[in-house]
Amino acid sequence: MMLSALAEELGGQKLGDDVVVSALSIDSRSIKKGDTFLALVGDAFNGNDFVDAAFHDGAIAAIVSDTSRVNNVNSSLIKVNDTRIALGKIASLIRQKSRAKIIALTGSQGKTTVKEMMGSILAFEGETLITEGNLNNTIGVPLTLLRLNEDHKYAVIEMGADCHGEIEFSATITKPNIALLTNANAAHIEGFGSLQGIVQAKGEIIDPTEGDATIILNIDDPNVDHWVYRAEDRKVLRFSEKNEEADAYAENVVVGTKGAVSFELVTPVGREYISLKVLGRHNIINAVAAAIATQNAGAGLPAIKKGLESLAPVPRRLNPVAGIGGCCIVDDSYNASPNSFMAAIDVLMSFPENKILVAGDMRELGTEAEDSHFKIGEYAAQVGLRELWTVGELSKLTGKGFGASSRHFDSTNELVAACRAVANKDTVFLVKGSRGMHMEEIVEQLSIAGSDY
Template identity: 30%
Template sequence: MTTTKQLYLLYQQHPVISTDTRKIANNSLFFALKGDKFDANVFAKQAIEAGAAYAVIDNPEYKLGDRYLLVDDVLTSLQDLARHHRRQLNIPVIGLTGTNGKTTTKELINTVLSQHFKTQATQGNLNNHIGVPLTILTIDATHELAVIEMGANHQKEIELLCSIAQPSHGLITNVGKAHLEGFGGVEGVKKAKGELYDYLGGAGSEWREPGKDQACVFINSDDDILTKMAADRGLNNIIYYGNTGASNLVSGEIVENAPLLTLRWTNNAKRESYTIKTQLTGAYNLNNILAAISIGTYFNLTTNQINNGIEGYQPKNNRSQIVQTATNTLICDYYNANPSSMVVAIENVGKIDAKRKVLILGDMFEMGQESIAEHTAVIKKAFDTPVDERIFIGKDFSAAANNIKQPITGKNSFYPTADDAISGLRANPIKNSTVLIKGSRGMALERLVELF
């Protein structure tokens, strides 16, 4: 069997990893991962023929020569290789997780830090047990700092990802209602996300700043859940940020939300304030922006570097993106959805300055037994928010509609499927409005955009 050290010697000669035979990088190491519907051992020969230097396999039937490296388990070998590589890197790694805002916050942090450092960060949302090791293995000797996003839908997953990424600094954006089926309720979510704090406060964090007995943790001081989670674990190397508070490294507030955010932030040590215009919408993004500002400040970036990073960041991947059409302003936020993110997105529409407002909300997935109750709560929140029209799409929203009385104000429609909604919107087009489109990725709400 090929050992991790043997693999690492080959990785140093061939520091590019491939996992998809349709995208084989020349002279790379191909890892034959298994999926629910495929076994990439079958494609090892194809990978070699396509240009891979070696193929890592765990089925001896496919070992056709010295370039086929047999291991006990391909996924475990990939993770062990990444873990070993991280130990060779004497650089800070910022690990972040949370219920909402992980990817946006990661992108903001990376955009700010890259104004000064050569950074590497998780690409897109490749934040799971495969994506994290793949990201770690893209870090080379020229990188000065890394930002690693860690996602989870069950217990012990963050613990595993921490053992691979070995973060020296960490951030939990928030703890809310998501993947309730896998976590076993909100308390399960807190426990799972708290695995990052457990790691940072324990002996597991191998890279630390000189003179520190714990890794550094960045915490929103306005979040009572996070501050209690940190206190319960005895964390002491904490940098705070938030709206108010004398202990904050940086503080901030929204100046305008129409619908792009303008905010004022203060470096409390210098007692200096700055106003910046962002390309983000959503009052809920204030804390994500402040997290990036606090980390930039902590790592001694100049004010201009921090402000340029924040102002230059453009959201993508259908997360709080503003799309301007001929007659409407769309807030496209349909990459993912859960009860927590739904509530803040709805609240944001209620606060923004617009003449006519419309909510288009699609079903939230992975809610388990709480699904109807959570969809009912979202409907109530939407009904309590001053908008001109509300459109709900999906079988769970339709089922939940029977539980509540419709409000007197505003027009309200329920469609069991996205196709039904498309037909309804074609018959009754929306014009001259600011429209929030939000739902779980599986609802494919991007199909609605062309109707506006």
């Protein structure tokens, strides 16, 4: 595409020579010859300051929002008001040309695991693009769409948000054929004001879909009626852990030791026995969601079975790793919310060894923070856990809810030292807390690098 044509698509102003543009980069440090550099602007950076460096390293053009920061006035540029919006428009252009069947998903919990499950299933049916890591925001979603090519038969796009409007933006440029909502609860409530605010925000994934799109909803979520209403005349499929009124659900569930689960998957086109490698009963509904979504996209039951059963635990999400002294560490350090904390505790309780919960703070809970932490401690005590060790100010309340036998540590170093003192082949640690608590550092200090449990 010519730079002038791209400028017209973006509603921007072309400056300098008209050139052919192809590959796009947002990182001036990794520019390749012939790339077009898009200068993003954030709270702590301004990409316009790196345009000259990008040209020096081989960029053929740049998309900018502030030409006063560009020294080479003869450069080939597109001037736009907002480069983030421009990135979204470029991603939308690529999506419009793609023939891939696209599944978009969002939710308060489970979306990354469901994404990985769907990617694993669809890989058995054809070339599949999935969101990498946590690239699920208004920058990550467009960057993922930029990777779409003519070989892709499917794409699975995860969508997250910190405030209202972000999922709507992502869904608008993605235009998914299938939109999946896992659930909505009070996780990360600060940016939305209330649970109802979260429900509204998650529902933004529905609104931009075309009339022939399929909306896939969790019938066990109390907010499902709101989303059904929002879906209007679009096709709606429902999934559940055990509700037989759903289009897909599980029967004959077996929960074994060390978090192992198996079940019979019931779908509109047949049944299949599934044995998961990912841990925890809560992953049954995640698997059912992945199954009904991919089945609607064209996956057969054999691919669904192979995809679900071959998926290993996602790093830092209930991932058992080998630790010092022969101990086991269940690494769930990626993030934390009240529901995911209780699910993780259930997994811990399925281990026969001496069990120690290493708990950090849960962030972004707003006015619910103190009560939520206390209730986690109460829950741990109710299910029979004997050892709760905490770090972080809010986690003192988790200990209070648990009772006098809990132990609080003022620093991560003190906590790690205590863990080392008791680590042996008869001990299992569950390490969990919000991302900002850096609980992964505890795992790193206790684990044996490169070893699985």
